[in-house]
Amino acid sequence: xxxxxxxxxxxxxxxxxxxxxxxxxxxxxxxxxxxxxxxxxxxxxxxxxxxxxxxxxxxxxxxxxxxxxxxxxxxxxxxxxxxxxxxxxxxxxxxxxxxxxxxxxxxxxxxxxxxxxxxxxxxxxxxxxxxxxxxxxxxxxxxxxxxxxxxxxxxxxxxxxxxxxxxxxxxxxxxxxxxxxxxxxxxxxxxxxxxxxxxxxxxxxxxxxxxxxxxxxxxxxxxxxxxxxxxxxxxxxxxxxxxxxxxxxxxxxxxxxxxxxxxxxxxxxxxxxxxxxxxxxxxxxxxxxxxxxxxxxxxxxxxxxxxxxxxxxxxxxxxxxxxxxxxxxxxxxxxxxxxxxxxxxxxxxxxxxxxxxxxxxxxxxxxxxxxxxxxxxxxxxxxxxxxxxxxxxxxxxxxxxxxxxxxxxxxxxxxxxxxxxxxxxxxxxxxxxxxxxxxxxxxxx
Numbered sequence: 123x124x125x126x127x128x129x130x131x132x133x134x135x136x137x138x139x140x141x142x143x144x145x146x147x148x149x150x151x152x153x154x155x156x157x158x159x160x161x162x163x164x165x166x167x168x169x170x171x172x173x174x175x176x177x178x179x180x181x182x183x184x185x186x187x188x189x190x191x192x193x194x195x196x197x198x199x200x201x202x203x204x205x206x207x208x209x210x211x212x213x214x215x216x217x218x219x220x221x222x223x224x225x226x227x228x229x230x231x232x233x234x235x236x237x238x239x240x241x242x243x244x245x246x247x248x249x250x251x252x253x254x255x256x257x258x259x260x261x262x263x264x265x266x267x268x269x270x271x272x273x274x275x276x277x278x279x280x281x282x283x284x285x286x287x288x289x290x291x292x293x294x295x296x297x298x299x300x301x302x303x304x305x306x307x308x309x310x311x312x313x314x315x316x317x318x319x320x321x322x323x324x325x326x327x328x329x330x331x332x333x334x335x336x337x338x339x340x341x342x343x344x345x346x347x348x349x350x351x352x353x354x355x356x357x358x359x360x361x362x363x364x365x366x367x368x369x370x371x372x373x374x375x376x377x378x379x380x381x382x383x384x385x386x387x388x389x390x391x392x393x394x395x396x397x398x399x400x401x402x403x404x405x406x407x408x409x410x411x412x413x414x415x416x417x418x419x420x421x422x423x424x425x426x427x428x429x430x431x432x433x434x435x436x437x438x439x440x441x442x443x444x445x446x447x448x449x450x451x452x453x454x455x456x457x458x459x460x461x462x463x464x465x466x467x468x469x470x471x472x473x474x475x476x477x478x479x480x481x482x483x484x485x486x487x488x489x490x491x492x493x494x495x496x497x498x499x500x501x502x503x504x505x506x507x508x509x510x511x512x513x514x515x516x517x518x519x520x521x522x523x524x525x526x527x528x529x530x531x532x533x534x535x536x537x538x539x540x541x542x543x544x545x546x547x548x549x550x551x552x553x554x555x556x557x558x559x560x561x562x563x564x565x566x567x
Contacts, residue, residue, distance in 0.1 A: 123146045123147050123148055123244070123453075124147055124148070124277075124278040124279065124453050124456070125147065125148040125149075125150070125277040125278050125279070126138075126142050126147050126148070126149050126150075126277055126278065126279040126280070126281060127150050127152070127253075127263050127275060127276075127277035127279070127280045127281070128149065128150070128151040128152070128280075128281045128283055129152055129253035129263065129280070129281070129282045129283060129284045129288075129290050130151075130152070130153060130253070130282070130283035130284035130285060130288075130420075130422070131151045131152070131153030131155075131236065131247055131249070131283075132153075132232065132283065132284075132285065132420075133171075133228070133231065133232055133235065133420070133434060133437060133438070134283040134419055134420030134421070134437040134438070134440065134441060135151055135153070135281070135283035135284075135420075136151070136232060136235035136236050136238075136239055137180060137184065137235060137437075137438055137441040138281050138283065138419070138441050138444070139151050139235075139236075139239035139245050139247075140184045140235060140238050140239045140242075140245075141183070141184065141441055141442075141444075141445050142245075143239055143241075143242030143244055143245040144184070144185075144242065145445075145448075146244060147244065148244050148277075149239070149242075149244060149245040149246065150246050150248065150275070150277070151239070151245070151246070151247045151248065152248050152251040152252065152253045152263075152265050152275075153247060153248070153249050153250075153251065154250070154251065154252035154253075154266075154284075155249065155250075156249050156250060157236075157247070157249045158229055158232055158233055158236070159233050159236065159237070170225045170226060170227060170228070170342055170344075170350045170352075171225065171226050171227075171228050171231060171434045172197075172223050172224075172225055172431035172434075172435075173190075173194070173223065173224040173225075173226060173434065173435065173438075174223055174224075174431065174432075174435045174521070174522035174523060175221070175435075175522065175523045175524055175525060176432075176435040176436065176438060176439040176442075176525055177224075177434055177435045177438040177439070178190075178224065179439075179442060179525060180438040180439060180441055180442045181438070183442055183445070184235075184238060185238075186234060186235075186238055189234065190224070190226060190231065190234065191224060192345075193226055193227075193230060193231070193234070193345065194224040194225055194226030194345070195224070195225050195226070195326060195327055195342065195343070195344060195345060196222040196223070196224055196327060197214065197222055197223040197224070197225055197327060197328070197329050197342075198213060198214055198216070198221075198222045198223075198327065199211055199212065199213055199214065199327065199328045199329070200212055200214060200328065200329040200330070200331070201328055201329070201330050201331070202331050202333065203330075203331065203332040203333065204333050205333070205334060209330070211328070214329075215515070215516060215518070215519050216519070216523060217515055217519050217520070217522075217523035217524055218523070221522075221523045223329075223431070223522060225329075225342050225344075225350070227344065227348075227350075248265075250267075250268040251265050251266065251267055251268070252265065252266045252289070253265050253266075253282075253284060253289070253290055254266050254272075254289050254290070254293070255289065255290065255293040256280065256282075256290055256293055256294065256412075256413075256416060257274065258297075258413065260274065260276075261276065261413065261415070262274040262275060262276045263275050263276070263277070263280055263290075278415065278456060279415055279416075279417075279456055279459075279460075280415055280416040280417070281416075281417050281419055281444075282416065282417065282418045282419060282422045282423075283419050283420045283422060284422055285420070285421045285422060285425075286304075286403050286405055286421040286422070286425035287403075288418070288421075288422035290418075290422065291407070291418055291422050291423075294412060297412060299408070299409070300407070300408060300409060300412070301407070301408035302405075302406070302407050302408070303405070303406050304403055304404065304405045304406075304425075305403070305404045305479075306401050306402065306403050306404075307402050307403075307404065307427055307482055308356050308357060308486070309354050309355065309356055309357075309402060309482070309485075309486070310354075310355065310356075310357050310360060310399035310400055310401055310402065311352055311353060311354045311355075311399065311400050311402065311428075312352070312353045312360075312364075312393065312394070312397065312399055312400070313350070313351070313352055313393075314351040314352070314353065314385060314389065314390065314393050315348055315349060315350045315351055316348065316349055316351070316385045316386075316389050317347060317348050317349075318343075318347055318348065318349045318384065319347065321343065321349065321384055323380060323384070324341060324343050324349070324384070325343065326343045326345070327343075328343075329342060330342070332377075332378055332381075333488075333489065334377055335489065335490060335491075336355055336356040336358070336359040336489050336490065337353070337354070337355040337356075337359055337377070337489065338353075338354045338355070338485075338489065339351065339352070339353050339354075339378050339381060340352045340353075340354070341381060349384065349385065351381060351385060355399070356486075356489070357399065360399045364394055364399075366394075367390075367391040367392075367394045367395040368391070370390055370391070370393075370394035371387050371390050371391055371394075374390050375387075402427055402428065403425050404425060404426060404427055404475055404478065404479060405421065405422075405423070405424060405425035405426075405475075406424060406471075406472050406475050407423050407424065407468065407472075408468065409464050409468055410423045410463065410464040410467055410468050410471075411460040411461055411463060411464030412460075414456065414457040414460050414461070415456060415457075415460060416460070417444070417460055417463060417464070419437070419440045419441070419444070420437035420440060421433070421437065423440070423467070423468075423471060424436065424471035424472065424474070424475055426474065426475055426478045427478040427479060427481070427482050429478065429481050429482055429485055430477065430478055430481050430517075430518050430521060430522075431522065432474055432477075432478060432521055432522075435521075435522075436471055436474055436528075439525070440467060440471075443463065443466060443467060444459075444463055447459055447462050447463050447466070450462075469529055470527050470528040470529050471528065473528040473529045473531075473532045474521065474528040476532075477517055477521070477528070477531075477532065481518075517531055517532075517535050520534070
């Protein structure tokens with residue numbers, strides 16, 4: 123059977139290991155970090171994953187979807203709090219009955235995927251081994267072992283899944299006709315997740331958020347009696363309000379009193395004394411395939427902003443699309459596999475990246491003017507949007523609850539915008555005509 127080398131044993135690398143392991147390929151995964159199954163859950167640096175239809179279809183293909191659903195929490199409802207106003211329970215805009223977003227701890231899912239991948243005897247994880255470079259001349263992968271020595275390894279196919287700051291991608295930057303860009307957004311995040319015994323104020327299965335100028339706080343109750351609390355804020359807000367642990371405690375006490383009462387002063391102080399706000403990066407590449415044997419996948423190819431929840435979903439779908447193309451090309455058509463995958467996914471993922479950035483721009487505008495996000499006009503607009511969602515699903519709805527290609531979602535959204543503009547123009551013309559007729563009637567009298 124052919125061999126595949128996977129650089130990076132995170133979520134996307136582990137999903138690939140499961141899928142290729144099941145097909146009988148000889149799989150070797152190189153991961154720079156230690157085995158996560160021996161580590162306590164990390165705090166301060168990661169928020170829950172939001173898995174939609176794309177990710178769940180991939181997990182179904184692997185055969186662990188039911189286990190993941192039991193570990194996670196299906197979300198169908200949300201409560202948004204604006205400034206000091208009481209939040210209102212709302213349903214998520216779904217595509218069909220039965221849809222939901224599954225929230226789950228990243229590290230727990232990673233452990234389950236590694237366990238599943240290693241259930242195949244042909245899959246090997248080499249923890250503490252960092253893939254550092256692809257050698258174009260000898261067509262081999264350079265790997266740094268735990269003792270610091272360099273080894274070279276070769277395989278029939280190489281999948282680069284080593285994250286947004288990929289070292290393998292960096293080694294490809296001199297490749298002709300390969301363009302790469304990255305952008306950081308002005309919003310950072312902190313994770314303040316904490317074990318809880320009993321929280322009557324917050325319910326399982328509801329997405330809670332509190333919005334203030336420049337700040338969004340998100341809270342989710344998990345099955346394992348933990349509370350995920352993620353603070354998203356402009357870096358200037360962090361600098362002005364959370365520069366010291368003491369200031370951070372006062373900030374929560376003043377603006378998020380409910381969460382403050384649940385997670386406690388001690389936990390807030392500890393988290394902000396140990397961790398700093400994490401930056402969020404967006405990455406785009408002009409191609410994902412190289413040398414007829416190497417592919418960039420997941421964040422290494424298209425790291426996305428998290429505000430529409432498509433990062434992990436897109437990365438998981440990368441793996442599923444690769445398998446679908448492999449079914450067509452066969453194991454003897456690896457050159458065609460690499461070319462077709464790159465053609466299909468590069469455009470689609472760049473489209474999704476653009477959608478995420480547009481959503482971020484709108485989010486920043488709403489964060490700076492939170493009161494403008496609501497009011498009677500926007501409530502009426504929101505109500506109309508819910509009614510129209512049946513015929514004109516939003517970009518988020520289509521991205522979250524279908525496997526429709528991101529490029530097709532963009533095309534449909536553009537058509538919907540043109541339709542909405544034509545409706546507005548028609549109404550404007552009608553109003554002008556009515557006003558003109560009224561003026562004429564008045565003048566004739």
